[in-house]
Amino acid sequence: MARLDVRKTWKLWIGGAFPRSESGRTWEVTAADGSDEVANVSMASRKDTRDAVVAARKAVGPWSGATAYNRGQILYRAAEMLESRRDTFVDEVRFATGATARAAADEVDAAIDRWVHVAGWSDKLAAIDGSANPVAGPYFDFTLPEPTGVVGVLAPQDSALLGLVTVVARAIVTGNTCVVVASAQAPTVAISLAEVLATSDLPAGVVNVLTGFADELGPILASHMDVNAIDLAGAGDDWAALEAAAADNLKRVLRPAATDWGLDPVPAQMLALTESKTVWHPRGM
Amino acid sequence: MSVTARQGAPPELLEATRSEAALRSFLHGLGGVDAVGLETRVAGLATRSIKKDAKLAGIDLAIAMVDLTTLEGQDTPGKVRALCAKGIHPDPGDDDCPSVAAICVYPDLVATAVEALGDSGVGVAAVATAFPAGRSSLEVKIADTTLAVEAGASEVDMVIDRGAFLSGRYGQVFDEIVAAREASGNAKLKVILETGELATYDNVRRASWLALAAGGDVIKTSTGKVSPAATRPVTAVLLQAVRDFARLTGEVRGVKAAGGIRTSKDALRYLVLVQEVAGPGWLTPDLFRFGASSLLDDLLLQRTSQRTGRYHSADYLPMA
Numbered sequence: 001m002a003r004l005d006v007r008k009t010w011k012l013w014i015g016g017a018f019p020r021s022e023s024g025r026t027w028e029v030t031a032a033d034g035s036d037e038v039a040n041v042s043m044a045s046r047k048d049t050r051d052a053v054v055a056a057r058k059a060v061g062p063w064s065g066a067t068a069y070n071r072g073q074i075l076y077r078a079a080e081m082l083e084s085r086r087d088t089f090v091d092e093v094r095f096a097t098g099a100t101a102r103a104a105a106d107e108v109d110a111a112i113d114r115w116v117h118v119a120g121w122s123d124k125l126a127a128i129d130g131s132a133n134p135v136a137g138p139y140f141d142f143t144l145p146e147p148t149g150v151v152g153v154l155a156p157q158d159s160a161l162l163g164l165v166t167v168v169a170r171a172i173v174t175g176n177t178c179v180v181v182a183s184a185q186a187p188t189v190a191i192s193l194a195e196v197l198a199t200s201d202l203p204a205g206v207v208n209v210l211t212g213f214a215d216e217l218g219p220i221l222a223s224h225m226d227v228n229a230i231d232l233a234g235a236g237d238d239w240a241a242l243e244a245a246a247a248d249n250l251k252r253v254l255r256p257a258a259t260d261w262g263l264d265p266v267p268a269q270m271l272a273l274t275e276s277k278t279v280w281h282p283r284g285m
Numbered sequence: 286m287s288v289t290a291r292q293g294a295p296p297e298l299l300e301a302t303r304s305e306a307a308l309r310s311f312l313h314g315l316g317g318v319d320a321v322g323l324e325t326r327v328a329g330l331a332t333r334s335i336k337k338d339a340k341l342a343g344i345d346l347a348i349a350m351v352d353l354t355t356l357e358g359q360d361t362p363g364k365v366r367a368l369c370a371k372g373i374h375p376d377p378g379d380d381d382c383p384s385v386a387a388i389c390v391y392p393d394l395v396a397t398a399v400e401a402l403g404d405s406g407v408g409v410a411a412v413a414t415a416f417p418a419g420r421s422s423l424e425v426k427i428a429d430t431t432l433a434v435e436a437g438a439s440e441v442d443m444v445i446d447r448g449a450f451l452s453g454r455y456g457q458v459f460d461e462i463v464a465a466r467e468a469s470g471n472a473k474l475k476v477i478l479e480t481g482e483l484a485t486y487d488n489v490r491r492a493s494w495l496a497l498a499a500g501g502d503v504i505k506t507s508t509g510k511v512s513p514a515a516t517r518p519v520t521a522v523l524l525q526a527v528r529d530f531a532r533l534t535g536e537v538r539g540v541k542a543a544g545g546i547r548t549s550k551d552a553l554r555y556l557v558l559v560q561e562v563a564g565p566g567w568l569t570p571d572l573f574r575f576g577a578s579s580l581l582d583d584l585l586l587q588r589t590s591q592r593t594g595r596y597h598s599a600d601y602l603p604m605a
Contacts, residue, residue, distance in 0.1 A: 050596055053596065220595075220596070223594075223595035223596075224595060224596045224598075225595060225596060225597045225598035225600070225601065226596060226597070226598035226599070226600070245595075248595070249598065
């Protein structure tokens, strides 16, 4: 007797759990690689977005309070987990993009290396961006980068895995937490990445993945008063309204820009989602 | 048992409070609570969808019903003053936002709260009678109550002696409530049953009737110091008791659900319960209260989200 395949239910990732959309909505994603496979993917709603922001807010304390060294270890762990599922990801990138086996494998390898690259920067960014400031008085005066808080991320639409890994890693490496709206072209890759992160010792809620549509969820994140920054990498051309909505609570905004996702992010890109804190400390005898 | 119900009470109640034996037979003669039926009904009422204007009205009503509470060893006069300022103007950016019903503190901080609230109309509730365990002599409990009332408390939240209740000494519990009622003078007396320690719905119903017969103006679920605190089924039993008590005696008493209510959604479900179990007449801050510390913040977040159409942040709420 033929065995029935166990099909995977593609859900969201919110606060460390994998719920379906509260709205019950799904949409069909067809294969880009010519196969007749179809994935039914959860379509996140306004309330899912709200829940994800609540989870991300809850995670800010523990994640930003962890040592930079520890955050680096956890990001490196993500690379380990991704490496062990390399073949699955090659298949999923091909399903999403129709890339050749060779090109897909290159993208997955680059994504694994990207985690390692960013992980290494975690405890070095403060040394690059921080400073001991010369001041006219008997004070130690120093400046340190601190995480901005909850970051809304619209993942790039044109890069299934590498772009997603880059925008997530550069947001969380400094201690931010994020709510990511996955590319509508490659939602299954994003959920598989969520499964990788779920087994990487990342505290619940540090990364939350919503599959759905940036034009529906973007405005909700942009106007949300409890989101502190928004990365518009995947917002498309109509991002001006998002930036305007983000101004209400003075969100830090990363505008979309033509980006070669093949290049490792430079420190300035990781530091874009930090705030400088300057401390004055009286100097003793 | 030394005291009986007030003159003018209906014959059943006069008879029941004539002696401890009569009280016991009255309380044990109350119908038992169908636990499965109760929980099913309460769960059914929780599915009711309240949106838009009804939700906004419900949130405003819930804010006006909050007894904003701080009952911690680390309470300071400064914290109480901040809480009072927040209670008077929960949303400083919106004059239409109602004030809370009362500020609930320990007796030694009543004077601070009274001064901070001035003539704002917000009441001061003091927990008394050896709160939260209620384990002390009657003299100490009465002194505690007197301290609160003399400092200006307009409401007294007393606890019953659960040990006495559970061992069947109903007369003692009754007498203590009557004594606290007298010591409270004109202040409203809320009787905390601490339902989390009463174990069964039948006990909750008996304790409710006992407290009402002894003259409690409001029956209250919990101190907030014991888990489980307020649950909706337990609150439904209390609401049934005040409804039936009103039918029997014509006297309308209130209910306060306290402890563990943190979200607007939960608060709205309680309001549905009040409407459906007791009746719409009880949907007023005089007759139904929420005892809570963090609930107000969520109500304010939801209120602002509803009004502005965008999700709000706790960063913009007054602290306290």
